[in-house]
Amino acid sequence: MNNYERKNNSPKNFAIGIDIGTMNGRVSVFRDGKVEIIPHGTDLRAIPCCVAFTDTNEHIGNDAKKLAETNPENVIFNVKRFIGREFHETSVQNDIKRVPFHVKDDKNGRPQIQVAVNGKMKGYYPEKLSSMVFDQMKKRAGTHLNCSVKDAVITVPAYFTDFQRQATKNAATSAGLNVLRIINEPTAAAIAYGLDIKDKRTILFFDLGAGAFDASIITCDNGTIEVKATVGDSHYGSEDFDNRIVNHFVNEFENTHEKDLASNPRALSRLRVAAELAKHTLSSETVADVNIESLFEDTDFNTSLSRDQFELICADLFQKPKKQLRALLVDAEMKSADIDEIVTIGCGSLPKIDDLIKEVFTGISINKPINHEELVVCGAAIQAAVLSGVEVDGFKKVSDILNFTLGVKSPGSRFIRLIERKTRIPVQVAMKFHPEVDYQPFLTITVLEEHGVPQKVLGDINYALIPQTPRVVPRVEVIFEVDADGVLVVSLRDVITRVLTSVSTRFKDHSVIEEEGQAAEPVQ
Ligand SMILES: Nc1ncnc2c1ncn2[C@@H]1O[C@H](COP(=O)(O)OP(=O)(O)O)[C@@H](O)[C@H]1O
Ligand SMILES: [Mg+2]
Structure with missing residues (x-):
């Protein structure tokens, strides 16, 4: 009898792990005491994260990728580089120049991918395209496991922002998945890699994916996985x-x-x-x-x-991560000699990357596991099993951190830091606000995330003050909660009325529905 059946009498609801990559995605499940990769078609261990449109059909995965040779404008890939981003961002503008399909501003600042179907242009949000891939993954898992699949743990780059995390979660939810947890890709790799480590080891996971770079120093101590520090760059990938x-x-x-x-x-x-x-x-x-x-x-x-x-x-390009690797050691408050080993993932297995790593981490052994591309999804499957009540031998606990400082704009437009990056998650912090002038009708709170200057606006909250009060009276308590997914949830408690209101930041309510377009413009 496997672990799962011991805890649950019905084997009807396996929880799966999903690594939705920039190029390729993977799905896995923890079953009979081990992780299994769910195949896509005959013996394919990965699914191209690709969606294609013809006049009659939608194609996902390998079928879509095959169409790239004949109909490149209607074959959409690299969705992970657009999801949860805004149209004007430099990285989006650069990516638009490189992809064969058309991307436009939806007039609300979001990138929308344009596809010509039956002579009409149709706009698709990145969330919708990702959700189609998630849906395919869910169905494949269901067929393979012979049961309906709903619960999933999904991995994202550690350097994904709040919007990118929310958008990914929305995409999965709209595909009918119940997201048990969003976890960081290097952390997921550490869960899989660290499961058999019986002593305490401090490991650097260096993951150079197609669209994002993450490096995390993580301790694996007898089943406890603790992230010490993370650096990354979601504008740099292989x-x-x-x-x-x-x-x-x-x-x-x-x-x-x-x-x-x-x-x-x-x-x-x-x-x-x-x-x-x-x-x-x-x-x-x-x-x-x-x-x-x-x-x-x-x-x-x-x-x-x-x-x-x-x-x-x-x-x-090979030199780029060097500065960040040095910053990583500073962040972790460690010396190079404190690192026991280095594990490279994805494009991190190129020999020149070894040379670069060795310049910062002299004398530390670099391991390139044969299954390096599958480590992330294996960790996700283990976490999914644990969260659905399965006992996984050797697994105790995972503890991750927030990677961007969160705060609010002060009346004088200063950035007030409420939760500093590197804070262990989940976490909750509260701060009381006064009206700026006596008997002001509204209090406006701008929520910010720091990845450079100026900080990124996550949302504006306009709270009506009823009754209105003098400015000396603290009026609203702003509560910031970062959940285990690394997603921010903001709520306000009225100090006078005690009413608690939960607010969503802008991307949370984003629809994933495609938009019917006008007559097709000529495709260049
Ligand atoms: N053996 C290898 N040598 C060089 N590059 C590799 C190797 N294996 C995988 N990669 C690269 O690693 C990247 C994996 O990217 P992927 O997981 O799809 O994206 P991301 O993690 O950014 O979402 C791809 O660009 C792939 O070409
Ligand atoms: Mg990857």
């Missing part, structure tokens, strides 16, 4: 390396064949696939061959990329 390779190939093709394929989405889409493959090859080989038949105007592209060339064209 796709930046792929883009450099694509540009290199475009230039090479132009030099050799005197043909410019830069404006041909189909050729670029095929080059992108080849570039990612070459990057993978170069983590274990010194040369990667590239052969693409009829890439552009019936011309084949046959070339190779050496590891030296690759490292040269990406030299500045």
